Amino acid sequence: MGLQQDNLLLIVTFSTSGLKFSLTPNFCKHLLRKIMFEQQPEAIREKVKILANKFQESNPTGWFDVLYAEAEGDTAQIPWAPLTTYPYLQDWLNISQAQGEGHTALVIGCGLGDDAETLAKSGFQVTAFDISPQAIAWCQERFPDSSVNYLVADLLALDSQWHHKFDLVLESRTIQALPVEMRSRVINCIAPLVASGGTLLVITRMQDNDVVSDGPPWPLSDSQVAQFIELGLQEVRRDFFSSEVGDSNFKLVRIEYCFIEDDGES
Numbered sequence: 001m002g003l004q005q006d007n008l009l010l011i012v013t014f015s016t017s018g019l020k021f022s023l024t025p026n027f028c029k030h031l032l033r034k035i036m037f038e039q040q041p042e043a044i045r046e047k048v049k050i051l052a053n054k055f056q057e058s059n060p061t062g063w064f065d066v067l068y069a070e071a072e073g074d075t076a077q078i079p080w081a082p083l084t085t086y087p088y089l090q091d092w093l094n095i096s097q098a099q100g101e102g103h104t105a106l107v108i109g110c111g112l113g114d115d116a117e118t119l120a121k122s123g124f125q126v127t128a129f130d131i132s133p134q135a136i137a138w139c140q141e142r143f144p145d146s147s148v149n150y151l152v153a154d155l156l157a158l159d160s161q162w163h164h165k166f167d168l169v170l171e172s173r174t175i176q177a178l179p180v181e182m183r184s185r186v187i188n189c190i191a192p193l194v195a196s197g198g199t200l201l202v203i204t205r206m207q208d209n210d211v212v213s214d215g216p217p218w219p220l221s222d223s224q225v226a227q228f229i230e231l232g233l234q235e236v237r238r239d240f241f242s243s244e245v246g247d248s249n250f251k252l253v254r255i256e257y258c259f260i261e262d263d264g265e266s
């Protein structure tokens with residue numbers, strides 16, 4: 001019997017002499033790192049901040065690929081990767097009873113692919129992209145038989161052929177990971193991806209003011225998300241969740257938008 005996590009393996013053998021456990025070197029390395037780092041989530045967050053700040057001036061999206069590369073296959077090094085569906089997406093799928101069959105979905109900044117896989121399991125025909133080639137290679141390694149179309153792509157330079165092509169667009173925690181100076185441009189690139197009659201789901205940290213915090217992440221403000229409305233989307237519902245890290249300076253928010261194309265008749 002084997003318990004497999006990525007390429008890490010714990011082998012449990014049953015024999016007449018009882019249970020025998022064999023740990024592969026990778027599994028030992030993983031356990032060690034898990035023990036070291038799960039006790040120090042703050043250390044990983046600090047590492048992310050230092051790395052992001054190093055890239056801030058020259059290439060504000062360049063640090064993601066470095067972080068994934070330096071993790072060397074150890075998911076504990078990626079602070080946003082719980083290796084399961086993000087609960088606020090799962091909750092939305094449950095309450096909306098979304099039926100993906102016959103519908104397309106786009107996952108922006110898909111990271112290690114768990115949300116994309118969940119949407120595919122819900123029947124969507126999923127395209128998932130990330131700016132990090134390392135992240136995309138990792139997704140393909142984790143889910144070799146996946147129906148998801150994983151691609152390396154930059155949200156800020158997408159082909160306009162993708163405009164109005166996706167019935168569901170999922171943006172989970174990518175806007176907040178990019179500097180505030182890029183925010184308006186980032187939102188401008190997301191809004192047009194939603195097909196007529198389609199849904200945009202934004203899952204993000206939000207704060208009550210426009211003060212720029214010590215990120216990443218940099219929570220969004222009401223005035224910033226209002227840009228989605230200016231770009232033609234309509235807000236359907238907004239759900240608030242308590243902060244995951246006990247920081248009362250921000251709220252975790254899920255906003256559902258729909259896009260109804262104006263047919264020109266009024």
Ligand SMILES: C[S@@+](CC[C@H](N)C(=O)[O-])C[C@H]1O[C@@H](n2cnc3c(N)ncnc32)[C@H](O)[C@@H]1O
Binds near residue numbers: 064065081131173
């Ligand atoms: C904070 S992580 C969130 C990952 C995933 N959405 C989740 O919730 O687990 C942000 C992700 O967006 C990706 N990303 C950042 N800038 C991007 C861009 N311009 N285009 C595409 N992906 C980007 C990063 O590589 C990273 O995987």
